[in-house]
Amino acid sequence: MLKVTKRLFLFSILLLASCAQTGGSSSNSLASTGSESSASETTSSGSSSIFIPSSSSEEMEYLPSGAEDYFLPIPSGDDFNVVCENIQQYIDLLDAHLFNMDTSFTIAYSFIDSGSSARYDYSSLWNINLDVDFKTTPRAGKYIDTYTIDYRDYGIQNQGTELNATETLSVVDDIFLNRGEKRNEGFSDFPINGREHSISVSTSEQLWYAASRGYLPIPVAGSKAEVIYEEALDIAREYISSDDSDVEKERKIFAWLGNDILYDYTAYEKGYNGVGYQYQNDCYYLEGIFNRHIAVCDGMSKALVLLSSIEDIPAVRVTGYVIASGRGAGHAWNYVQLGGEWYAACPTSNNTMGEISDVLYELGNKELFLVSNATIDAVYKQTSFPLAKADSDYGFYANTTIEYNDFTHDLVAKNAADVVKFVQLLADYPSVNDEKKVMNFQYVDGLDVNAAITQARSETGLSFGGFIGSDNELILITL
Numbered sequence: 126m127l128k129v130t131k132r133l134f135l136f137s138i139l140l141l142a143s144c145a146q147t148g149g150s151s152s153n154s155l156a157s158t159g160s161e162s163s164a165s166e167t168t169s170s171g172s173s174s175i176f177i178p179s180s181s182s183e184e185m186e187y188l189p190s191g192a193e194d195y196f197l198p199i200p201s202g203d204d205f206n207v208v209c210e211n212i213q214q215y216i217d218l219l220d221a222h223l224f225n226m227d228t229s230f231t232i233a234y235s236f237i238d239s240g241s242s243a244r245y246d247y248s249s250l251w252n253i254n255l256d257v258d259f260k261t262t263p264r265a266g267k268y269i270d271t272y273t274i275d276y277r278d279y280g281i282q283n284q285g286t287e288l289n290a291t292e293t294l295s296v297v298d299d300i301f302l303n304r305g306e307k308r309n310e311g312f313s314d315f316p317i318n319g320r321e322h323s324i325s326v327s328t329s330e331q332l333w334y335a336a337s338r339g340y341l342p343i344p345v346a347g348s349k350a351e352v353i354y355e356e357a358l359d360i361a362r363e364y365i366s367s368d369d370s371d372v373e374k375e376r377k378i379f380a381w382l383g384n385d386i387l388y389d390y391t392a393y394e395k396g397y398n399g400v401g402y403q404y405q406n407d408c409y410y411l412e413g414i415f416n417r418h419i420a421v422c423d424g425m426s427k428a429l430v431l432l433s434s435i436e437d438i439p440a441v442r443v444t445g446y447v448i449a450s451g452r453g454a455g456h457a458w459n460y461v462q463l464g465g466e467w468y469a470a471c472p473t474s475n476n477t478m479g480e481i482s483d484v485l486y487e488l489g490n491k492e493l494f495l496v497s498n499a500t501i502d503a504v505y506k507q508t509s510f511p512l513a514k515a516d517s518d519y520g521f522y523a524n525t526t527i528e529y530n531d532f533t534h535d536l537v538a539k540n541a542a543d544v545v546k547f548v549q550l551l552a553d554y555p556s557v558n559d560e561k562k563v564m565n566f567q568y569v570d571g572l573d574v575n576a577a578i579t580q581a582r583s584e585t586g587l588s589f590g591g592f593i594g595s596d597n598e599l600i601l602i603t604l
Contacts, residue, residue: 186213187514190465192439196339198322199224208267209234216247216510223250224334226276235267246508249442250334253409254279280329280349280412281405308362315361316437317341326350329411333427336434337441349412356415357428361435371438371463375470375495376521378432383475383489386428387419425472426457433461445507456505460513461495467513469501470494488602490594491565495519522567522598529553538568538599541577548581548589551601563602574599 188195200221209215215234222230256275261268323341326332327348335342344351364377389408407413413420414428426442433440439462447454458471471493493501497515522536529550538544551564568574574593581587591601 187512188441188460188467190462190467192339192462195439195462199324199335199338199340205230205232207233209236211236212247213510216249219248220250220334222272223248223255223274224331226328228275229271229273231272232270233267234270246444247510249337249509249511250330252279252330277405279405280407280410306366306368307364308367310362312362312367314367315358315435317435319437329353329427333411333431333434333442337430339439353411353415354431357411357431357435360432365436371436372495372519372524374436375433375438375461375463376525378429378436379470379472379475379491379494380489381432382414382425382428382472383487385418386414386425386476387487388473388476389413389419389421393421422457422471422473425476426459429459429461429470429472433459438462441511441513443507443511443513444509445505448504448506458493458501458505460515462513463495463519466517467515468495468519469498469513469515470496471501471505486561486602488563488600489565490598490600491521492594492596492598494521522565536566538566538572538574538577540572541580544568544572544574544577545581545584548585548587548601551589551603552585552587561603563600565598565600567597568599570597 200218204221205218207214207218209218209232215232215236218232222232254277256277258273260271262271263269317336318341320339320341322339323343324335325345326335326342327345327350329349332342332344332350332354342350342354344354360381364381365374369377389406392406392408407417407424408420409423411424411427411431413424420428430440430442441460442457443460444455444457447456456473458469458473460467460469462468474493475489475491477488477490493504496518500518501515525536527534527536527550529546532546532550534543534546538547547564547566551562554562554564568577578591582589587603589601589603591599593599
């Protein structure tokens with residue numbers, strides 16, 4: 126792993142990252158953890174010529190902005206008898222077969238493709254737990270792909286935990302997780318319950334996928350899906366208010382994934398180096414998120430889909446690779462629909478490990494929260510469907526308002542006095558778990574942030590630290 130050492134505010138912060146860095150090479154950039162998406166591991170033995178969706182591709186179609194247009198039914202019955210004319214039709218059928226856990230099936234198609242591994246790359250449900258026998262047969266002007274699949278049990282162990290630093294990582298509370306009223310313990314009127322169609326699910330993979338397609342998932346009694354869904358509903362009760370806007374709900378979901386979920390560095394290293402049985406490792410699935418609160422990008426992106434769907438916020442998971450890795454590091458992230466617009470969000474980027482005075486912390490950042498295609502495409506290359514088009518950044522800091530005593534402000538510091546107020550807010554805001562607290566904000570160009578921090582220390586007498594990220598982001602932590 127690449128280690129980047131920074132010195133700021135009279136203490137040292139050590140940032141650990143893989144070869145995937147969202148912050149680039151600037152000395153003031155945040156290094157974010159990239160992760161090995163399980164989707165990338167299925168293609169190692171296939172064709173190296175992989176179709177990558179791009180703006181010039183005739184086969185590419187973006188998700189429609191309207192939620193009802195996106196929430197299309199999962200194919201069934203006679204849908205499976207069609208001859209697919211493009212890759213998107215093909216993947217829709219493949220994912221439907223995988224959702225149904227069909228063990229033997231064929232898919233017919235008429236378009237020219239670059240090889241079987243390319244088709245796997247597009248899939249939402251193609252995963253490392255699948256043991257596949259596959260062949261392609263040309264027939265009467267079309268092609269027939271035949272699949273025989275063994276669905277191995279997955280997420281059943283926390284591989285390599287004894288090597289993981291989870292016991293030494295200190296909890297840091299994102300103060301805005303404790304913002305506003307919460308639902309009571311018996312609350313059950315979740316927005317997802319208003320969905321028109323429901324579907325039975327028994328596995329965690331079926332659970333998040335059904336939710337992403339607009340269904341109300343009905344877990345089979347006693348199944349893994351039932352246990353995980355109840356855990357997810359409890360998170361929605363504990364941290365989200367029914368009065369929150371969709372943006373506020375999404376911000377809390379993103380914050381919870383950064384605050385309460387640890388990144389599994391050991392599993393990443395093992396997976397990246399091809400060691401062990403990755404499909405068994407719960408960090409790739411919702412099991413890791415809700416059973417152990419530890420995951421890599423696969424688990425985090427699936428959890429964001431499920432938690433967003435509980436609030437009936439359209440969300441999809443996509444896969445690809447980290448550009449800086451040269452296709453070496455697979456990755457998974459999300460698109461969410463807010464106000465009729467799609468925005469990209471990478472919950473993994475909200476997990477950055479830092480060391481302060483020999484104590485390790487996982488700190489969050491919002492650099493890749495509700496951003497445009499231009500922003501996300503500079504970091505990751507998408508190779509899967511569905512595709513969403515995010516035209517602009519939401520502008521989290523400029524569009525988030527805080528109220529503190531007589532201080533009402535967005536999360537952009539215009540001057541040193543604003544920084545002093547933010548520091549006081551950080552000190553006084555209640556903690557979720559009575560732990561150290563963290564707060565993110567931006568500052569305007571031209572502000573001497575080091576001088577402002579010195580002034581804040583002098584005026585408040587508080588002990589705190591922090592570090593500067595890209596795009597003028599400042600992360601402060603109480604000490």
